Amino acid sequence: MKKTAQIYLYILIAIICLWHLPSFYNFLTAESETRPFILYSSVSKDFIIRKNEDNKTHCFNSKFEPCTREVYDSILPEYSAKQLAADNRLQDTILGRNVSLKLFTDENLTYRIKPEEVFGPYIHLYQLMESQSGRVELEMPPDVFRITDSGLEFISKKDNTTDKEKSEKFTNALKKADFKFPALEVAANPSERKKYDNGFLLTDAVGKFFHFKMVKGEPYVKQIELPVGVIPVHTFVTEFAGRHHLGFFFDAKGYSYVIELPENKIIKTGLPPVDLENEEFFVMGNIFSWTVRISGQKETTWYALDAKSYKLLDKFTLESKLKPLKGLSFKRNGWVELGWR
Amino acid sequence: MLKAIFYKEWIKTGLYFSLAGLVMLGFAGYIGIYLNRVADLAGMKQLWEYMLSSNEPMITLLKYIPLIVGIGGAVAQFAPEMHRKCLKLTLHLPYEQHKLLGSMLLYGCSLLGIFSLISFLILYLSYSNILPKELQTGLLESALPWYLAGICGYLFSAWIVLQPSTKKRVLQIIVAAFVLKIFFITDSLGAYMPSLWLLLIITPLTSILSIISLSDFKEGRQD
């Protein structure tokens, strides 16, 4: 019995060492590594790198040839429009398109997906907002809903009771659109801090794809036609200021697709497969191009996509200088999960 | 024999465990009332929306209570045994020594287990009116590691208090602190579900560590 106890103690000590020693080593040997800010310039057809060092901003092209701050502004007018306007340098036409400060402000977009947001712990209660309330400010709904094997169940935030009438109405609307319960994937952005509401993107039990929202208290359900053989696995609703997109999704292999409004047209992007479980996805788009940053542990790659066709224009990779020692870890994407990382 | 051992343990720690039980259940009750008041005053809407957006349980006040109660329980139970080496009397009883130690630990674990179960029941009942079942489950799932930490902390503390050598005791405190850290990695609702098995293995296994201290005591180990 004492032997067993000693073995157990040694196992505990081994766990502690494998858990803390590598991270302590990494902490002692780590060098500061600031990730540069990189955007694709549609003007110069190149990635432009901006770094802050010694409290100064330095700019380079992808060959690490330095450029001045003025040049930086002029080749990235979409992001420097305010500065250009203040300097009276904002042109009326760029790359053959009429532009203005307002246009850039309205059309620029950003979206970030962190692994823990997709794979982390999540309470499966959803909030269906009113997408056409007639008010400028959005409001959180007075209820939440759950998706069961047979339908939706709206629960009132006022008294924690099921609103049977509403549940039935919305369930029926989905069923009428041939939605098969339960849902495989549910996506929305329940927040008052957005400009408008695009509702939900739902993947049903058989892999069909739906846009679902509430319009003036009534359910709005529309099936989105998918390319043959494509099933959305990770879906994201977007509420960009330009209102040209409903959202985007990734299929089982990690390929990404953009859903364009108003016809809910699905366009496959030129991005390679993304491993959302281990990589962070960040997009910054403008009227000419989208810069997509995909950061993994070993390297970060910036992809430039054409803003219309989503075809790949260029890419740029920076390897991480850090080679952290692996060790036992109890954390993964927001979960407490034992692993070797 | 078990009855007699429990009788002695109760005389020794009855007051402590009664008060500790009241504190543990009191905190669970307070948290229950607190969330109900928040729901009354700010509205359930605010409460739900906060919990859904932050994914945080609103009961973190409870977090270290079971651990403190567990550590205190082990000290209340085993420090008197180490005072003037009273443990010699206990080990001299005509009962198998490992069973004797096991029975003493069983006493503490049972009380902590009962307090934890009642606390859970209090939490469950106080939220059944104000939270949907998903939030209620998430909340209890978040609290589960804390209550397991209470029992595990009790078992680690027993191992530490029973250790006669001060140097080894310091090392044991370090091991216990690191292992108990595993129970407090995150508060996120339901985040512990994939590794609950690990906590459920660590907690009961920790009871056997006291055998090492017992053996050191019997060998007359000291600094």
Place this chain on the structure above:
Amino acid sequence: MNNNVIECINLTHYYGKRLIYKDLNFNVPKGKILGLLGKNGTGKTTTINILSGYLKPFSGKCLIFNQEANAIRPETRKRIGLLIEGHVQYQFMNIEQIEKFYSAFFPGQWKREAYYGLMEKLKVAPKQKINKMSNGQRSQVALGLILAQNPELLVLDDFSLGLDPGYRRLFVEYLRNYAKSENKTVFLTSHIIQDMEQLIDDCIIMDYGKILVQMPIKDLLSTIKRYRCYVPERQVVKENIEKLYHPEKHKVLLEFCSFEPIEEVEKILKKECIDFKNLKCENINLEDAFIGLTGKY
């Protein structure tokens, strides 16, 4: 059939590098009361700890009822009553609770009346907790519990510690009567020697790192003598003279103990070139014998 209740064979123990004793051998036959006497720090409690299984000796072994001391079976523990140094008992219990607790472990052998008989002599309330009692009262509780357990062997560690003379006498008398009337074996240690004479049958007197004497108390007291003689003031006397224990010179008076008869002592003194006069020998009690053998310092 081996009649020894306790057998210690080649017991050697160190604390760190400090030798407590080397190759200690002794037996306690059934029905005997053996006292392990020695000054503080000579290893009395160490021996008791080894005997009761709470200390692993450096080498050698101790057998109690033919079982290794550190692996005594629960059934055998029923036959051994243990008194820890300072009459330690569960401080958090009162007289009634502690009796109730212990009785559960000794079904069929527990003598409740023996305990309460002794408790009646104490002027304490039945609900009074042990930690609120005086040393003397606590000693009686501890003794009462051992008497109620009715074991075949009693192991008592420094039972005289902290007791005033009345309680010490009470303890000794009770124990002697009990042990002799019921043919019990007793192994005890003490650093107060006064009462031992009436209590023990055999004694082991320990010095730092060794055993000085191991014999029945009667033989000890009949053979050991105190010698006194006069010597010139300038006479130098060695500290270590074989067969003479702790010779001590006060100006012209030389005093020592020895097991040798007077004729033999005279020869030794002459051999050591000590110019002595008027050598006298006298019988002494156990306490004087103990001091004579172990020295005053």
